Amino acid sequence: MAFVKRSQTTTVGQDERGYSRDFEGLCAELEAPNPTARRWAARDLAAHPGAAQVLIARLEVEPDAAVREAIMISLTEIGDAVTVQGLVKCLRSEDASLRNEAIEAMKHLPDTVAPVMAGLLADPEPDIRIFAVNVLESLRHPDVEQWLIEVISEDAHINVCATAVDLLGEVGTEAAVGPLEALKRRFPAEPYIEFAADLALRRIRDEG
Amino acid sequence: MSTPQKRILVVDDAATVRMYHRSILEGAGFEVTEAINGIEALEKALTRPFDLYLVDINMPKQDGYAFLRELRKQDIPQTPAIMISTESESRDRSLAYVAGANLYLVKPIKPHELLANCRLLLGLAGGAE
Numbered sequence: 001m002a003f004v005k006r007s008q009t010t011t012v013g014q015d016e017r018g019y020s021r022d023f024e025g026l027c028a029e030l031e032a033p034n035p036t037a038r039r040w041a042a043r044d045l046a047a048h049p050g051a052a053q054v055l056i057a058r059l060e061v062e063p064d065a066a067v068r069e070a071i072m073i074s075l076t077e078i079g080d081a082v083t084v085q086g087l088v089k090c091l092r093s094e095d096a097s098l099r100n101e102a103i104e105a106m107k108h109l110p111d112t113v114a115p116v117m118a119g120l121l122a123d124p125e126p127d128i129r130i131f132a133v134n135v136l137e138s139l140r141h142p143d144v145e146q147w148l149i150e151v152i153s154e155d156a157h158i159n160v161c162a163t164a165v166d167l168l169g170e171v172g173t174e175a176a177v178g179p180l181e182a183l184k185r186r187f188p189a190e191p192y193i194e195f196a197a198d199l200a201l202r203r204i205r206d207e208g
Numbered sequence: 209m210s211t212p213q214k215r216i217l218v219v220d221d222a223a224t225v226r227m228y229h230r231s232i233l234e235g236a237g238f239e240v241t242e243a244i245n246g247i248e249a250l251e252k253a254l255t256r257p258f259d260l261y262l263v264d265i266n267m268p269k270q271d272g273y274a275f276l277r278e279l280r281k282q283d284i285p286q287t288p289a290i291m292i293s294t295e296s297e298s299r300d301r302s303l304a305y306v307a308g309a310n311l312y313l314v315k316p317i318k319p320h321e322l323l324a325n326c327r328l329l330l331g332l333a334g335g336a337e
Contacts, residue, residue, distance in 0.1 A: 094299065094303075096265055096266060096271040096272070096273055096274075096303075097270075097271050097273075097274060099266065100266055100267065100268055100271055103268070104268055126294070127294065127295055130294050131266075134266070158316060159294040159315055159316065162294075162315065162316055163222075163294070165224070166222045166223070166224040166225065169223075169224055190316055191316075191318055191319055192228055192315070192316035192317070192318075193316070195224075195227075195228050195231070196224045196228065199224055199227070
């Protein structure tokens with residue numbers, strides 16, 4: 001989901017505003033039957049630093065795409081450790097769209113995601129490690145290349161390595177050349193690894 | 209053996225994966241078009257007919273399941289679709305078939321495996337043995 005932080009100037013109608021706009025009122029309105037009311041409650045909860053828990057809880061059951069988008073925007077504005085914990089939980093969801101929304105939101109939170117990244121990249125579930133690499137795709141953090149190099153050097157799962165190689169093709173520098181060559185030797189019978197590693201190596205050498 | 213020119217839409221957010229699949233399929237004589245997510249794929253599918261869809265699951269904006277569900281709701285119920293994912297759980301396979309996939313393959317896919325399954329679904333000689 002591509003969401004952007006933007007100012008929204010329309011207002012919710014009086015009939016859709018059944019509760020007061022304080023924290024408790026907004027939390028109650030987040031459960032309202034009217035999706036427009038829920039969307040505005042989600043948006044206004046961004047002003048309450050303690051709202052991450054309630055927004056995450058709503059995200060797990062919210063059926064309306066616009067409300068989910070508003071929740072994600074508010075969560076990235078709050079951006080605290082509780083938010084990141086909740087988003088990590090979403091990575092384990094069976095709902096593919098929720099997982100992808102969580103990945104997109106985490107990309108906007110480099111400072112709060114960075115402390116948990118090592119743990120995600122060492123998760124016992126390969127799918128979680130793949131999603132963690134997906135988060136690195138546009139996480140503006142100085143350690144991204146080093147994390148990717150560690151993945152292709154140490155992770156035993158081919159699809160985790162393959163996802164990391166895709167990204168090293170975009171952000172890799174000379175530091176990745178040796179690890180990419182080593183990866184090809186580690187998975188000698190995998191045409192995709194050879195293809196992706198050669199592509200990354202060509203780009204790095206062309207730019208070098 | 210020459211392969212009749214069939215059109216395949218490759219849907220994946222990873223550029224390297226799209227390039228890999230394109231190189232294999234074009235090398236075998238297929239015409240390949242790319243899309244980076246489900247929304248772009250649906251636009252292309254509704255603009256011109258394809259003979260086969262090759263669809264990743266996890267993509268931003270619209271995932272592969274949602275794309276296939278939308279595709280099947282439109283007037284494109286019969287075109288075969290292969291769903292491709294890193295996820296090997298039976299749960300993911302079931303979700304793919306419910307969404308409208310004809311086949312589920314787990315990445316990384318070897319060239320002969322990809323070609324054999326595409327040919328199989330297209331009714332061409334040299335399908336999966």
